Amino acid sequence: MPRPAPGQGIKVNFITREGETVTVEANEGESLLDVARANDLDVEGACEASLACSTCHLILDDDSFSKLEEPSDEENDMLDLAFGLSDTSRLGCQVLMTKELAGLTAKIPSATRNMYVDGAKPKHH
Amino acid sequence: MMFKTKRDDEEEEQHQGQESDNEEGGNTDREIEMEGPEAEDAEMEEETVWSIQELSCSKICSGSEDRVSRSFKVAVVGSGPGGFYTAHRILKQVPQSSIDMYEALPVPHGLVRFGVAPDHPEVKNVINTFDEVAENPNFRFIGNTSVGTFVTPGSKKADLEVADLAQHYDAILLAYGAHEDRVLGVPNEKSLRGVMAARSFVGFYNGLPSEQDLDVDLSKTDTAVVIGQGNVALDVARILLTPLEDLKKTDLTEKMIKILEKSTVKHVHVIGRRGPLEVAFTSKELREMLQLPGTTFHMDRNLLASEMERAGKSLDRPRKRLMGLLEKGIKESKPNQPKSWSLQFLRSPLEFSGDGKDGTLKAIKLGINRLEGEDNNRRAAATGAKEELECGLAFRSIGYKSVGIQGVPFDSRKGIVPNVDGKVIDENSNIVPGLYASGWLKRGPIGVIASTMADAYQTADTIISDWTRGEPMLDSLSSGGAPVLDILRSKGHKVVSYQDWKKIEQKEFEMGTRLGKPREKFVSVDEMLKAID
Numbered sequence: 001m002p003r004p005a006p007g008q009g010i011k012v013n014f015i016t017r018e019g020e021t022v023t024v025e026a027n028e029g030e031s032l033l034d035v036a037r038a039n040d041l042d043v044e045g046a047c048e049a050s051l052a053c054s055t056c057h058l059i060l061d062d063d064s065f066s067k068l069e070e071p072s073d074e075e076n077d078m079l080d081l082a083f084g085l086s087d088t089s090r091l092g093c094q095v096l097m098t099k100e101l102a103g104l105t106a107k108i109p110s111a112t113r114n115m116y117v118d119g120a121k122p123k124h125h
Numbered sequence: 126m127m128f129k130t131k132r133d134d135e136e137e138e139q140h141q142g143q144e145s146d147n148e149e150g151g152n153t154d155r156e157i158e159m160e161g162p163e164a165e166d167a168e169m170e171e172e173t174v175w176s177i178q179e180l181s182c183s184k185i186c187s188g189s190e191d192r193v194s195r196s197f198k199v200a201v202v203g204s205g206p207g208g209f210y211t212a213h214r215i216l217k218q219v220p221q222s223s224i225d226m227y228e229a230l231p232v233p234h235g236l237v238r239f240g241v242a243p244d245h246p247e248v249k250n251v252i253n254t255f256d257e258v259a260e261n262p263n264f265r266f267i268g269n270t271s272v273g274t275f276v277t278p279g280s281k282k283a284d285l286e287v288a289d290l291a292q293h294y295d296a297i298l299l300a301y302g303a304h305e306d307r308v309l310g311v312p313n314e315k316s317l318r319g320v321m322a323a324r325s326f327v328g329f330y331n332g333l334p335s336e337q338d339l340d341v342d343l344s345k346t347d348t349a350v351v352i353g354q355g356n357v358a359l360d361v362a363r364i365l366l367t368p369l370e371d372l373k374k375t376d377l378t379e380k381m382i383k384i385l386e387k388s389t390v391k392h393v394h395v396i397g398r399r400g401p402l403e404v405a406f407t408s409k410e411l412r413e414m415l416q417l418p419g420t421t422f423h424m425d426r427n428l429l430a431s432e433m434e435r436a437g438k439s440l441d442r443p444r445k446r447l448m449g450l451l452e453k454g455i456k457e458s459k460p461n462q463p464k465s466w467s468l469q470f471l472r473s474p475l476e477f478s479g480d481g482k483d484g485t486l487k488a489i490k491l492g493i494n495r496l497e498g499e500d501n502n503r504r505a506a507a508t509g510a511k512e513e514l515e516c517g518l519a520f521r522s523i524g525y526k527s528v529g530i531q532g533v534p535f536d537s538r539k540g541i542v543p544n545v546d547g548k549v550i551d552e553n554s555n556i557v558p559g560l561y562a563s564g565w566l567k568r569g570p571i572g573v574i575a576s577t578m579a580d581a582y583q584t585a586d587t588i589i590s591d592w593t594r595g596e597p598m599l600d601s602l603s604s605g606g607a608p609v610l611d612i613l614r615s616k617g618h619k620v621v622s623y624q625d626w627k628k629i630e631q632k633e634f635e636m637g638t639r640l641g642k643p644r645e646k647f648v649s650v651d652e653m654l655k656a657i658d
Binding site: 044046047048050051052053054055057073074076077078080081082083085111114115116117 | 245247248250251253254407408409412442443446447545546547548573574575576578579582583586587590
């Protein structure tokens, strides 16, 4: 899908794993997963939006979350397997952008910590 | 199975909470309860080979100034999701990396091909990412080439050992998965016809060459029992009870379809030693079971009610939804349907008994348990009461386990290569330079595609960090796998490339089209190799 002309799209904020807020623009009807991918944000979509994984898990702001319809049972089944599940968790592939959602903020949850890289290392022999 | 999930381990029935524990604190060691003969086996296997340590020590260059300019050569052993996702991340983040992926079979993708249930094609979409990885010019698939002879006595010698690779690469990633299943250790488990490992059965119907001689006859009984309450257990139950016309549209092998055509199995009991709160299957798989047409669902309503009351508000969301689904399943189950399935709790198999004449399974003797211990760590304790369940088929589905290979540390108790976030360590917790693990070999046989991916990325980050920070690795000054391939070819060994695999796959698609299914798999290594020519 072509990207919206600057200023013409629906504004979406992503909070990256590093904590940085990135504001991008979405087309109407585009999923949050597609918006993230189109903007090179680090959101996976392993099963390609077929509701068979939770790799596009995003945490939405309360207000935007409440504007959306309830997730389907199938989406909830996959969310139950997501890392860091929260009350406002959704699968990015299932949230389609509308004008009402302008200004939505989606946090990309970190999947794992790496103690080896970030923290104390095992001793070296 | 899975990708989707293989949280199929009754021994390790996990609450979702434990996944979050992992997230908070890195690798949380899971307690594996071992009982009886199993524990003894583990003791005996405790002799481990640590020789890679010496091997790699002699090869370490302490400095790594040359790393900026030269290519980073990585060997990956195994081509399932653990291997592919790690390779994906390394190729993306280290542009000068070059990856050789070794696979024992001529065909790639590990459990995505041989584990994921045929009626879960959407899970197999992950293959598109694997294909993208394989198209990277810095990636090479080396199929039909096994690395690392298993330490199990009597194992066939591998084409190459880890030591053969060490002199040609900077890093070796072990991602060869879990080759065996956990056994119950009860009488007649191995001797009676009709008793088999769910792992073998799943491999059989998914076309895994090594399982094609499995003795599968579904035409002698109307009742099958699955021991274990994970997703593999439900996969087996679902394949046995799903209308054949639906399965014919999947990539279930024609060989299995012919066996299912003669199937007389109508009732499947799925048995666990603990209670409903301890099941390891997940809601998607349970929902599918509850939606099977013409199939009554049975389970002890009072046990569920009392367990839910006991847990009260302590249930996390996933567990609460799962229990809610069971409640709804009981309530909405249509009685007296032609087929049925049940979840049976607080039952441990004590013995399989057979027909004296032909050695075929006739019944399972079950010990009745009660639950003891803390809320989040309840154990099954025998009450002493017993019962017998008549059945002609039994599938053991209490978990997979990995097997150690020559020259690599292995923790036989946990069934994994010991590691810290993917960095292999020896028995004294010393790091083994240049050696890494991912997938089920790294953290045990559980987890869905999301957890396997996150876990593989964690290992990739460990590898990348060691490379960029100049930590000791194998630091081979050789140019990578080319000499290894030359030696293999000079011995007349047939190496299969990813392009070769694509030829095999194309033929599988063509056969599938003729049969009205997505693909018809080749089920022997010979057929796969012939398809290339």
